[in-house]
Amino acid sequence: MGIKKLPAYRDYWSSCPDLHDPFISKFMPVNRFGWLLSHLHVNDNQFIPARNSPSYDKLCRVRPLLDTLKNTFEKNYRPTENMAIDESMIKFKGRSYLKQYMPKKLVKRGYKVWMLCASSGYCLKFDVYTGKAEKVEKNLGARVVLDFTQDLQSKNYKFYFDNYFHSYVLQHELKLRKIMACGTVNNTRKFLPELKEDNAMKRGDFDWRMSNENILYLKWKDNRTVYFLSNMHDPNDVDIAQRREKDGSFIDIPCPKLLKDYNSNMKFCG
Incomplete structure (x- = not known):
């Protein structure tokens, strides 16, 4: 996470002093972070075509993010x-x-x-x-x-x-x-x-x-x-x-x- 790398995100909230990160853990509980992480979307599910559709895109769930990155990389x-x-x-x-x-x-x-x-x-x-x-x-x-x-x-x-x-x-x-x-x-x-x-x-x-x-x-x-x-x-x-x-x-x-x-x-x- 950021510049401090740990094996798993839950380690930032660990009770072990060697792993615990007070700066990150003070913002929210670990379960709250896990819930947000599992529900994070960058595309609207209602606009995603069915898998058997000819227009189905394997990257559809992150396509808006990828397109934004591509445009930004070229523009700057x-x-x-x-x-x-x-x-x-x-x-x-x-x-x-x-x-x-x-x-x-x-x-x-x-x-x-x-x-x-x-x-x-x-x-x-x-x-x-x-x-x-x-x-x-x-x-x-x-x-x-x-x-x-x-x-x-x-x-x-x-x-x-x-x-x-x-x-x-x-x-x-x-x-x-x-x-x-x-x-x-x-x-x-x-x-x-x-x-x-x-x-x-x-x-x-x-x-x-x-x-x-x-x-x-x-x-x-x-x-x-x-x-x-x-x-x-x-x-x-x-x-x-x-x-x-x-x-x-x-x-x-x-x-x-x-x-x-x-x-x-x-x-x-x-």
């Missing part, structure tokens, strides 16, 4: 040049049909949220993932990117996102909308050209192709091979990456600048 901050789109997790261990499991995230269980974050870490836009619908949505990741960037076209912003969202089709659409974007991509996606085989490349090597629409497809070999799509990078813009050898020494290897840009900008979303 001017976006930075570089922004990242990613999945984030709100930790939750209780029971909820909205709870997701993401083993690669620091927070593995909780509510999954799509986020657009500025370079300061500020969340400009977000959307809570409500799980798979009966009719599975195709290209969900691309839809999230297009929704978040809809009102940020032709404004010289640069967006970064990973291979969950990315494809050549999405890059082509972003190019048409005059939106600059870069990110990793799965090399099994459609419409990607052939590049050098891994066994023909050594550590630090990279290969690339440029489409007629000036969309760059690049492959770089490090300890593993990574693939990128970008509509704003020059493949000849090369930097240096430092790597540790098995004996503890360090070596410098060539590294495309787009990879450093990607790594430095994708840390914005938690």
Whole structure:
């Protein structure tokens, strides 16, 4: 509760001196607080459609609050040049049909949220993932990117996102909308050209192709091979990456600048 975290809200009214909080507990009895907490609403039940209704919203009970937060977040901050789109997790261990499991995230269980974050870490836009619908949505990741960037076209912003969202089709659409974007991509996606085989490349090597629409497809070999799509990078813009050898020494290897840009900008979303 606030800046003082206890395991359960009833602990603030505990008779144990180590837990009891005189400031909070003086305002009302614990049972009164519990009653208010259980009856707290941010939407009117009479306007909530039935679960079997086509218009039913899984977040309907908190939708007014979410909409207010979204509008406030956007209204009170001017976006930075570089922004990242990613999945984030709100930790939750209780029971909820909205709870997701993401083993690669620091927070593995909780509510999954799509986020657009500025370079300061500020969340400009977000959307809570409500799980798979009966009719599975195709290209969900691309839809999230297009929704978040809809009102940020032709404004010289640069967006970064990973291979969950990315494809050549999405890059082509972003190019048409005059939106600059870069990110990793799965090399099994459609419409990607052939590049050098891994066994023909050594550590630090990279290969690339440029489409007629000036969309760059690049492959770089490090300890593993990574693939990128970008509509704003020059493949000849090369930097240096430092790597540790098995004996503890360090070596410098060539590294495309787009990879450093990607790594430095994708840390914005938690």
